Amino acid sequence: MPEGHLIHHLANRLNAELRTGPLSVTSPQGRFAAEAALLDGTTIDFAEARGKHLFIHFDAPSPEHTVHIHLGLIGKLYFEAPEDDWGHIRLHISNETLATNLRGPQWCRLITDAEYDAALKKIGQDPVREDADPEFLWTKVHRSARSVGSLLMDQHLFAGVGNIYRAEVLFRQGISPFTPGKELTRAEFDALWDDLVTLMRIGVRDARIDTVRPEHTPEAMGRPPRKDDHGGEVYVYRREGMACYVCGSPIHEQTMEGRNLFWCPTCQPRQSA
Incomplete structure (x- = not known):
C-alpha cells in the first residue's frame, strides 16, 4: 500500500500539471460514470493529501465536488498521455496535453463539504503537513x-x-x-x-x-x-x-x-x- 509521501507527491503533481482547464473527466470503466459527468468540463481548484487519502477539489457547481480517493493495496494513479486507455480506468482527468488515470483503487467517491469534514475527523496527524499537531x-x-x-x-x-x-x-x-x-x-x-x-x-x-x-x-x-x-x-x-x-x-x-x-x-x- 502506498505510504503518505507518495500521496502528497501525486497531489503536488495534480496541482502543478492539471489545474488548467476545462478538463475532460470520465470513467472509461463505467463505475464512476455518473459522478464524472458532474465534473466534466470543470477545473481542479486544488488537490491535497491527508495521510493516505487524496482529495481532489473541483470548481463544479454541484454540492458534490470533491473526489476522495484511497488507493488501497493495488490502486495507482498514473500520469499519461490523454489517449492512453489501457486497463480498467475508474477515473480519467485530462487537458489537451496530459491525463491522470486511476486504476484499481480501494475507493473513489464524490463527496460534499460535509462529508469531507467528516472524513478529516477520522484521519490522524500527517508528518508532511504544516498543520499537523x-x-x-x-x-x-x-x-x-x-x-x-x-x-x-x-x-x-x-x-x-x-x-x-x-x-x-x-x-x-x-x-x-x-x-x-x-x-x-x-x-x-x-x-x-x-x-x-x-x-x-x-x-x-x-x-x-x-x-x-x-x-x-x-x-x-x-x-x-x-x-x-x-x-x-x-x-x-x-x-x-x-x-x-x-x-x-x-x-x-x-x-x-x-x-x-x-x-x-x-x-x-x-x-x-
Missing part, C-alpha cells in the same frame, strides 16, 4: 499501553505512516517496536516525530523512500544497491536475516497485528520496564 498526538501516545510499533501504524494517529516508515524510523531512533507508548519519553517521541517529518518530506520530493544516513549508502559502504519493488535504501525493511549495516547482527522479522515487522534486536533492544 504533534502535541495532540503526544497526549494519545504517552497514555497508551499499545506498542509503539502498533501506534505508528494507526492511521487515526500517525496519518500516512506505513510499514516501511514505521520500521525505519524506529531503527534510526534505536527504539524497540515492542516498547509501550506510555514508556516513551517525551524526548524519544519528539525525535521520532521530527525524523518522520524529515524522512517523509524527502520522500514527497523524490517519490521514493530512502532512510539510510550518508555513511550507510551503497557508495559509502561499498555494497550493492538495494533491489526491491519499493525502491530506496533502507536499514531493516524486508532485510530479515541480513546483516545490520550498523552492528552486523541479523535483522529480525515477525508479524505484528497482521503486518510484517522488521527490526534489529541489537540496535533496538527491549528495555525492561
Whole structure:
C-alpha cells in the first residue's frame, strides 16, 4: 500500500500539471460514470493529501465536488498521455496535453463539504503537513499501553505512516517496536516525530523512500544497491536475516497485528520496564 509521501507527491503533481482547464473527466470503466459527468468540463481548484487519502477539489457547481480517493493495496494513479486507455480506468482527468488515470483503487467517491469534514475527523496527524499537531498526538501516545510499533501504524494517529516508515524510523531512533507508548519519553517521541517529518518530506520530493544516513549508502559502504519493488535504501525493511549495516547482527522479522515487522534486536533492544 502506498505510504503518505507518495500521496502528497501525486497531489503536488495534480496541482502543478492539471489545474488548467476545462478538463475532460470520465470513467472509461463505467463505475464512476455518473459522478464524472458532474465534473466534466470543470477545473481542479486544488488537490491535497491527508495521510493516505487524496482529495481532489473541483470548481463544479454541484454540492458534490470533491473526489476522495484511497488507493488501497493495488490502486495507482498514473500520469499519461490523454489517449492512453489501457486497463480498467475508474477515473480519467485530462487537458489537451496530459491525463491522470486511476486504476484499481480501494475507493473513489464524490463527496460534499460535509462529508469531507467528516472524513478529516477520522484521519490522524500527517508528518508532511504544516498543520499537523504533534502535541495532540503526544497526549494519545504517552497514555497508551499499545506498542509503539502498533501506534505508528494507526492511521487515526500517525496519518500516512506505513510499514516501511514505521520500521525505519524506529531503527534510526534505536527504539524497540515492542516498547509501550506510555514508556516513551517525551524526548524519544519528539525525535521520532521530527525524523518522520524529515524522512517523509524527502520522500514527497523524490517519490521514493530512502532512510539510510550518508555513511550507510551503497557508495559509502561499498555494497550493492538495494533491489526491491519499493525502491530506496533502507536499514531493516524486508532485510530479515541480513546483516545490520550498523552492528552486523541479523535483522529480525515477525508479524505484528497482521503486518510484517522488521527490526534489529541489537540496535533496538527491549528495555525492561
